[in-house]
Amino acid sequence: MRILITAGPTREYLDDVRFLSNASSGKMGYAIASAALAAGHQVVLVSGPVALVPPTGCEYYAVETTAEMHAACQRLFPECDGVIGAAAVCDYRPRERWQGKRTKTGQPVVLEFVETEDILAALGRDKGPRWVLGFALESQNARANAVRKLASKHCDAIVLNSPQAIGSESNRVEVIDSRGETAAVWETSKPEIARLLIDWIGQQFR
Ligand code: C5P
Numbered sequence: 001m002r003i004l005i006t007a008g009p010t011r012e013y014l015d016d017v018r019f020l021s022n023a024s025s026g027k028m029g030y031a032i033a034s035a036a037l038a039a040g041h042q043v044v045l046v047s048g049p050v051a052l053v054p055p056t057g058c059e060y061y062a063v064e065t066t067a068e069m070h071a072a073c074q075r076l077f078p079e080c081d082g083v084i085g086a087a088a089v090c091d092y093r094p095r096e097r098w099q100g101k102r103t104k105t106g107q108p109v110v111l112e113f114v115e116t117e118d119i120l121a122a123l124g125r126d127k128g129p130r131w132v133l134g135f136a137l138e139s140q141n142a143r144a145n146a147v148r149k150l151a152s153k154h155c156d157a158i159v160l161n162s163p164q165a166i167g168s169e170s171n172r173v174e175v176i177d178s179r180g181e182t183a184a185v186w187e188t189s190k191p192e193i194a195r196l197l198i199d200w201i202g203q204q205f206r
Contacts, residue, residue, distance in 0.1 A: 001041050001205070004080040005033050006073065006087035006119065008048035010066040014111070015098035024088035025167045026050030028135070031194035032084055033058050039198050044080060046072045048087060066090050066116040077123050082131035082156075082205055084197075085120040088166075092116060124154025131156045131205040139163050147180045156205065157183065159197065175200060 007029020011019040026047060033045045034055040043058040046069055054060040061076070063069045066089050077083055092113035124132045134155040136146035139162065146160040160174045172187040175197070184200060186193050 001081040001202075002044065002079065003036050003041050003201075004044045004046065004073065004077055004083040005029055005036070006046050006069060006083070006085050006089075007033065008050040008052075009088045010048045010069055010090045010116075011064050012066065012090045012093035012116070013097050014094050015100065015102045017101050020090060020093070021049075022088050022090065023166050024048070024050075026052050027167075027169070027190050028165065028171065028194070029084075029086035030055065031190045032086055032197060035191070035194035035198040038195075039202060041198070044076050046076065046087075066093065066119070070117045070119045070122065073119050073123060077130065080130065082133065082201070083120070083123055084201075085123075085132070085134045087119070088137070089119060090116055118153065120155070121153040127154060131201075133201065134158045136160050137163060137165060143174070143176075146174075146176055150176060150178070150180065173197075177204075 008026035009021045009024040011021045013019045030052045033043045036043045037055055037057050045054055045058045046061045061072045063072055093116050095112040095114050120134050132155045134153050136149050136158050138145045146158050150158040156178050158176050161171055165171045170189050171193050175184040177183045186196050
């Protein structure tokens, strides 16, 4: 299969030098890309800024903002069989981006934020025969939230994990299928989870 994978964080700029982001390392997404290549799939990796080298053999697109990741995915998804959304996308961006570097005034600053585009939900809406697999990082009402996202983002499966996954070498995940049933629970290193997930995808979405 030809698989689109999103990985890493996105950045939302306040001015030309300051941005909001999160601590996503990209390790899970890059491990999935490596596992997919090792299993013989074609990989299209769209990645936010991370300190990792893209695996040899993948088609690689570096992006910074959510809007850039969204545009790249919209362009690349039609040529793929499915998408794995492992990116930790910023949910909000400042309503305005200041030109240059904003100088201090000695006064508090009030910022207004608006929601960013939901990339996976947009891909899910127009997926046609393609499959969509999301990740859900939840701290409260974890499973219920994951199942809600599965439906609202038109996913065929969702991988639930917890905030401990951020930046860590290992992970504990629950794979939830399209009916909301638990398909698997794995607690191991990210590369091993990636291998098991690609295996599961291979059986599920042939
Ligand atoms: O942030 P959230 O929990 O909604 O993320 C669930 C899934 O949706 C993840 O797979 C993430 O990559 C994707 N997502 C996205 N665009 C967003 C927010 C999340 O593609 N703006």
